[in-house]
Each structure stands twice: as C-alpha cells, then as structure tokens.
Amino acid sequence: MTRSPEEISHALLDAARMAGADAADAIVIEGSSISVDVRAGALEHAERAEATDLGLRVFMGRQSSIVSSSDSRAETLTAMAERAVAMAREAPEDPYAGLADTTQLSAGWNIETLDLVDASEEPSPGALQSDALAAEAAALAVKGVTQVSDASASYGRHEVHLAATNGFSGGYGRTQRSTSCVAIAGTGTGMERDYDGDSRAWQSDLRSPEEIGRTAGERTVALLNARKPETGSYPVLFDERVSSSLVGHLLAASNGAAVARGSSWLKDSLGEQVLPQGMSLIEDPHRPRISGSRPFDAEGLPTRHRAIAEDGRLMGWTMDLSSARKLGLESTGNAARGVSSPPSPSNWNLELSQGEKTRADLLRDMGTGLLVTSMIGATINPNTGDYSRGASGFWVENGEIAYPVNECTVAGNLREMLARIIPANDARRYLSRVVPSLLIEGMTLAGA
Incomplete structure (x- = not known):
C-alpha cells in the first residue's frame, strides 16, 4: 500500500x-x-x-x-x-x-489561506502542447523573428512533509503551471535572442501563450543592430525584468550564514541606512497563490511578515537556527533545505517600495544613459560590495530609447548603488519578488 x-x-x-x-x-x-x-x-x-x-x-x-x-x-x-x-x-x-x-x-x-494548490484537473499533454505551439506561432508572427529556439509548457504538483522528534509535524502542497518562449532574430554575428515566460500556482492566473510568444518576439526584434555604448559615467535604469537582482545582492549580504562567517559587506551595518529614506524591503511569506509562500520553514518554525529594511535602515539578518545561534540571536523562521542538505537561511516573498513615477518618467529624467534589460555573469566582492556585471539593453538619448546595445559592463559599489536607487511604479505584484525598475545615477559603463 x-x-x-x-x-x-x-x-x-x-x-x-x-x-x-x-x-x-x-x-x-x-x-x-x-x-x-x-x-x-x-x-x-x-x-x-x-x-x-x-x-x-x-x-x-x-x-x-x-x-x-x-x-x-x-x-x-x-x-x-x-x-x-x-x-x-x-x-x-x-x-x-x-x-x-x-x-x-x-x-x-491554516494552509488554506495560502491557496497554493490549484484544484482543477492536471492539464493533459495535448493541452500543454497546444499552449507551447500557440506561443511559438505568436512569436513567429512577429516581423523579423527568424525562428523560435524553444517554446515550452509544463505543470507540476508537489507535497512536502516535515517531521521531527521535537514533536513537530506539518506539510503542505503546491502546484505550478508555466509557459515560456525564446525567439531568435537576425543572422550570423547579428543574431539576437530574447524570451518571455510566466509561472503561476493557478492555471487561471497564467498569461496567455499568445501574449507570451508575441512579447518574446517583440523583445527579440527590438535588439537587432545592437552596438556597444560609450565608456564613461552614466545613469543606468535597471528594467523591472532584472532589477530584482540588485535586491538579491542585498539579501545575500544580509544572510545570517554570510554574516556569521564574516563574509558580508553589511556585517557591521545593522540599523544603518542601506536604502534611501522612505524605502522599505518587506518579506511576507503568507501571500496567497505566490511561489515563495509557506506556513513554516524547514525547521518547523513559523514564517512571519517582517521588515528587512525599513525607511531605508537595515533591520535584521535572515537566519535559520544555526546562524542565529552563532550570532547569539533568534531564528527569523527562514530555514530552507532539500532532502540531502542541512537547513540554511533563505528568503521568501519580498516587496521593495515602489515610487510614484513610471519607467517612462525615469527614462525622461535620466537624459542620456543605459536601460538594462538583460545581464550575464557577475563579479561581486562579498566583503566590499564591489560590483561588475555584463549587460545589454538600450541606449537612451534625450530621455528616449535611441538604439539597442550589448557587450558592455556595468560597475559600481553595491553599498553606494543601493543608497541612491530611484524606484519606478511598474513592479509585477504577482511575482514572489516585487521589485520595480530602478534608476541609479553615476554608474561606470565600459563599452566601446
């Protein structure tokens, strides 16, 4: 049985x-x-x-x-x-x-309040294939797209149960439904590619495959005839698609395991200003239908709503039991683990304060600079926060997008960068990390 x-x-x-x-x-x-x-x-x-x-x-x-x-x-x-x-x-x-x-x-x-399991029937392979084909066809219908390298649809359902000899026993399930598409345009060395995708707990929340394919195609065609930007100091606008990576670096530095090792550029910064005044970074593991939601962590501790940064000031570390004990503090209920690894600190759903201006407003305000829509590689010094990443996107002249750019490097120091971010109001609220486009003045670009 x-x-x-x-x-x-x-x-x-x-x-x-x-x-x-x-x-x-x-x-x-x-x-x-x-x-x-x-x-x-x-x-x-x-x-x-x-x-x-x-x-x-x-x-x-x-x-x-x-x-x-x-x-x-x-x-x-x-x-x-x-x-x-x-x-x-x-x-x-x-x-x-x-x-x-x-x-x-x-x-x-009350696991029911998290609404993590779609009660509808599992989609058939034929239904998934139809969605993938619809996404592919929509991308190919975009003028300039030469091929689709990948169009996919998937479904998963998982149940997890944790039990311990201290008396804890608890479990929950979750479903996930995804569609994605990668389009290609151009030929030879001028070939470009971009993507779009969506992943939700509930099938009914998923964006249509036609929208996903069309967006992937339009994004790809917009990158044709890219060139290198000028080298110098310019404002950089991190598009909402990539801006959460900046928050990710802040989270890595405020991770209790890194702080306990002494390998964090934030290790002596509790209570200090790490974001502009008025901005907060909030963790909420109880948002319905969101992938980062859970009622308890991997050590059986309750998860909770908390401020990682409030009014710009760093409020605390993200800790499991081990890192908390090393630091002489209490766990924040952020332990995560797999079946073959011990618990370690991890973050759940996050939301960074949004601004009042649109992304178009920030483009206009920046004048001349770089809009980053894609990033590759990373050189991050965990002790100093020195930052360098490959980037591509669009060059902005007089507040308007002028032409696509690639093969450039964006560099700075995370402490200084995060202290002067200017947020837009375009964050997608259905994501686990709700982070808007972020403008940072005076970053170093290495291009042509």
Missing part, C-alpha cells in the same frame, strides 16, 4: 530512534511533473516524472549527518537510519547544531 509523505516521515523518525539517534528530523517530498517542448510546429520533447524523495537528519549529541533516498520501502528506511547514525558518530561536533525547542515550533497554521 502506498504511504503518504506524512506516514513516511514518521516511519523515518521511528527508524532513527531504533538505530540509536538522540534526535532526528525527516523531510519527504512527493511530486509529479509533465513538460512539453515544441519546435518548428512539431513536438520536440515530452517528459513526465514522478518521484518521492526522502531526507533524514540525525543527531548524536552535537554530531549530525544527513542521508537521502528515493526508496520508501521499510528496509530502506532502516538502512538509512543505521547509516546516518554511523556517520553522525564519526562527524565533528557542531556547537550550533540541533533541533528547535518546542516553544519555537509553529502551530495552528
């Missing part, structure tokens, strides 16, 4: 106790997915996957180990537990390791 993720997780804990573990936690992820790729009007690839993955972490005092498997038979669970205990006995002690106290555990959550 097939067992549920909850039953398997508790069976793992029983096996760990029988093997002699002092404490243990188990995570079980059960899921199925189906994806379809088309090319040139025909099916190119179709794949269906179903799996149940198990992870067991055991503690022998302050020594610990992790084992994982995709086999949930009783004899496998016993073997996993015995191996984990044997490994833990040989592991070095970690004074910060251990499960949460019972007083810290999440209780009484």
Whole structure:
C-alpha cells in the first residue's frame, strides 16, 4: 500500500530512534511533473516524472549527518537510519547544531489561506502542447523573428512533509503551471535572442501563450543592430525584468550564514541606512497563490511578515537556527533545505517600495544613459560590495530609447548603488519578488 509523505516521515523518525539517534528530523517530498517542448510546429520533447524523495537528519549529541533516498520501502528506511547514525558518530561536533525547542515550533497554521494548490484537473499533454505551439506561432508572427529556439509548457504538483522528534509535524502542497518562449532574430554575428515566460500556482492566473510568444518576439526584434555604448559615467535604469537582482545582492549580504562567517559587506551595518529614506524591503511569506509562500520553514518554525529594511535602515539578518545561534540571536523562521542538505537561511516573498513615477518618467529624467534589460555573469566582492556585471539593453538619448546595445559592463559599489536607487511604479505584484525598475545615477559603463 502506498504511504503518504506524512506516514513516511514518521516511519523515518521511528527508524532513527531504533538505530540509536538522540534526535532526528525527516523531510519527504512527493511530486509529479509533465513538460512539453515544441519546435518548428512539431513536438520536440515530452517528459513526465514522478518521484518521492526522502531526507533524514540525525543527531548524536552535537554530531549530525544527513542521508537521502528515493526508496520508501521499510528496509530502506532502516538502512538509512543505521547509516546516518554511523556517520553522525564519526562527524565533528557542531556547537550550533540541533533541533528547535518546542516553544519555537509553529502551530495552528491554516494552509488554506495560502491557496497554493490549484484544484482543477492536471492539464493533459495535448493541452500543454497546444499552449507551447500557440506561443511559438505568436512569436513567429512577429516581423523579423527568424525562428523560435524553444517554446515550452509544463505543470507540476508537489507535497512536502516535515517531521521531527521535537514533536513537530506539518506539510503542505503546491502546484505550478508555466509557459515560456525564446525567439531568435537576425543572422550570423547579428543574431539576437530574447524570451518571455510566466509561472503561476493557478492555471487561471497564467498569461496567455499568445501574449507570451508575441512579447518574446517583440523583445527579440527590438535588439537587432545592437552596438556597444560609450565608456564613461552614466545613469543606468535597471528594467523591472532584472532589477530584482540588485535586491538579491542585498539579501545575500544580509544572510545570517554570510554574516556569521564574516563574509558580508553589511556585517557591521545593522540599523544603518542601506536604502534611501522612505524605502522599505518587506518579506511576507503568507501571500496567497505566490511561489515563495509557506506556513513554516524547514525547521518547523513559523514564517512571519517582517521588515528587512525599513525607511531605508537595515533591520535584521535572515537566519535559520544555526546562524542565529552563532550570532547569539533568534531564528527569523527562514530555514530552507532539500532532502540531502542541512537547513540554511533563505528568503521568501519580498516587496521593495515602489515610487510614484513610471519607467517612462525615469527614462525622461535620466537624459542620456543605459536601460538594462538583460545581464550575464557577475563579479561581486562579498566583503566590499564591489560590483561588475555584463549587460545589454538600450541606449537612451534625450530621455528616449535611441538604439539597442550589448557587450558592455556595468560597475559600481553595491553599498553606494543601493543608497541612491530611484524606484519606478511598474513592479509585477504577482511575482514572489516585487521589485520595480530602478534608476541609479553615476554608474561606470565600459563599452566601446
């Protein structure tokens, strides 16, 4: 008889106790997915996957180990537990390791309020293929598009359950429906490519494949005949498609694990100004139908609404239990983990304060500079915040887009950059990271 993720997780804990573990936690992820790729009007690839993955972490005092498997038979669970205990006995002690106290555990959550599971039927392979073909056809209908390298549609449903010997037991499910398209225009060295895509928890929220394909095609054609921009100091407008990467660098520097290691350019900046006054960065893991939502973290602690930065000032670190113990603080309920890895700090849904001006207003205000729509590579010094990334997009003259540009580098220092960002009002509120286009004056461009 097939067992549920909850039953398997508790069976793992029983096996760990029988093997002699002092404490243990188990995570079980059960899921199925189906994806379809088309090319040139025909099916190119179709794949269906179903799996149940198990992870067991055991503690022998302050020594610990992790084992994982995709086999949930009783004899496998016993073997996993015995191996984990044997490994833990040989592991070095970690004074910060251990499960949460019972007083810290999440209780009484209402998973229904998060609305993470679409109750409608799983789409058929034929329906997914139709969506992918519609996206491809819409992209090819855009004048100048020569081919579509990839048009895809997919669906997935997953259940996760976490249980531990400290008494915690909880689980939830989520669905995901996606459509994407990559278009190509031009030939030879003048070839350009761009994309569009959408991913939602609910099928009914997904943008149409026709819109996705058309947008991918229009974005691609707009990049034709690109050239290198001038080298110098110019204002740079990070388009909403890429602006969340700047927030990502702030999050990496405020991650408790990095701070505890001393490898963060924000390590001595609690309470200091890291964003302009009036701007805040808020984490909310309880937004309905959003991919980053969850009722508890990977250590069974409640997730909560909190300000990472408020009125521009850094309010705190993002921590799991281990990093919090190292810093002498309390976990913020931000532990994430897979079946074969220990918990580590991670962020959930985020929203950066938006401005009052449109992106067009910021383009007009910047005069001459660069609009960045795509970025590649990254050289970030975690200790100083020095920043350098390859970029492409559009050159702006007299407040209007003049021509596409590529093969340039944008450089600066993250502390200085983030302190002077000017936000637009164009953030997409259905994303897990709600970040508008961001204008930064006086950045260094290396081009022609």
